[in-house]
Amino acid sequence: MAQPNVVPEEDYDYEALPPNFSLLQNMAAGAFAGIAEHCAMYPIDAVKTRMQIVNPSAGSVYSGVFQSTYKMASTEGILSLWRGMSSVIVGAGPAHAVYFATYEAVKHVMGGNQAGVHHPLAAATSGACATIASDALMNPFDVIKQRMQIAESAKLYRSMTDCAKYVYKNEGIKAFYVSYPTTLSMTVPFTALQFLAYESISTSMNPTKAYDPFTHCVAGAVAGGFAAALTTPMDVIKTMLQTRGSAHDAELRTVNGFMAGCRLLFKREGAKGFFKGVQPRVLTTMPSTAICWSAYEASKAYFIRQNDSASESST
Structure with missing residues (x-):
């Protein structure tokens, strides 16, 4: 009886998205990674948003990570640090599924999956393409998240759906995408830098590219922190655009683009205003990217093992 065409584990590189690792499994791994990443560090992200608000009211000035965390918890309740997380849970899964599926597909087309060869251009390009696709899906959820993170949100919105309806009714559909070009101006270089650094660090630490949780965690953290620090100015402008509808300042409410x-x-x-919130941004991004890459690579390794076992049992 003819043997089925089973690809032995040693014939493919772990990082190369082997033939028995389906697109659906890759998207599932990406969705799991995205939800794990955003939920774990959400309170620090909420603090970052408060610190980046331009011209806050006298009682809404936040100047440090610990001071801001204590102030939010003591004046608004500990749960205020997680306000708006439902938007992230709903949006992050599909967005990260698209993100990693695009990343693997583009990297494969550009030859970035060849075993034993480092392809920095393929890694950077794959990351840029991945973020363009995922941000188109995630941007409206990110707007809702940031609106719910500001100090006045508890008085205005009861839920994610309530916030979405309020924004649409008062500002129209464009409010959900006014920050998209600015988001891309941040996330494209951020992702390109992150993927370039991640692939470079992980290849240096683990030349065989076998599954190694320590390598994925360290490479993800360093790459994320490096990219976050360099792209903080764009993140500050993104926050300004996404929260402008809640501002009391007339000039802030009319800002309509990145240059403005x-x-x-x-x-x-x-x-100095362009680096507001750089500390919580880096503190958030380092562990969150470590979690994201670790969760993604662990899911990927799990599916590969399951598929290998299924292939062996069928022979």
């Missing part, structure tokens, strides 16, 4: 946001921020706070 840059001019206003520089006029109000100078060059």
Whole structure:
């Protein structure tokens, strides 16, 4: 009896998305990674949003991670640190599924899966393409999340759906995408830098590219922190655009794009304003990218083992 065409484990590189690792399994691994990443570090992300608000009211000034965390917990209740997380849970799964599926597909087309060869251009390009696709899906959920993270949100919105309806009714559909170009100006270089650093660090630490949780965790953390620090200015402008509808300042409410946001921020706070929230951004991103890559690679390894076992049992 003819033997089925089973690809032995040693014939493919773990990082190369082997033939028995389906697109659906890859998207499931990505969805799990995205939800794990965002939920684990959500309170620090909420603090970052508060610190990045331009021209806050007298009682809404947040100047440090620990001070801001204590202030939110003591004045609004400990659960305020997780307000808006439902939007992330709903959006992050599908967005990260698209993210990693696009990443693997583009990397494969560009030859980035050849065993024993480092392809920095393929890694950077794959990351950029992945974020363009996923951000198109995630941007409206991110707007809702940031609206619910600001101080006045408890008085305005009872839930994620309530927030979405409020924003649509008062500002129209464009409010959900006014920050999309700015988001891409941040996330494309962020993702390209992160994927480039991740692939470089993980290849250096683990030349065989076998599944190694320690390598994936360390490489993800360092790559994420490096990319986060460099792209903080775009993140500040993104926050400005996504929360402008809740601002009491008339000039802030009329900001309609990246350059207009840059001019206003520089006029109000100078060059230092572009790095507001850099500390919580890096503190959030390092563990979250470590969690994301670890969860993704663990899911990927699990599916590969399951598929190998199924192939062996069928012979």
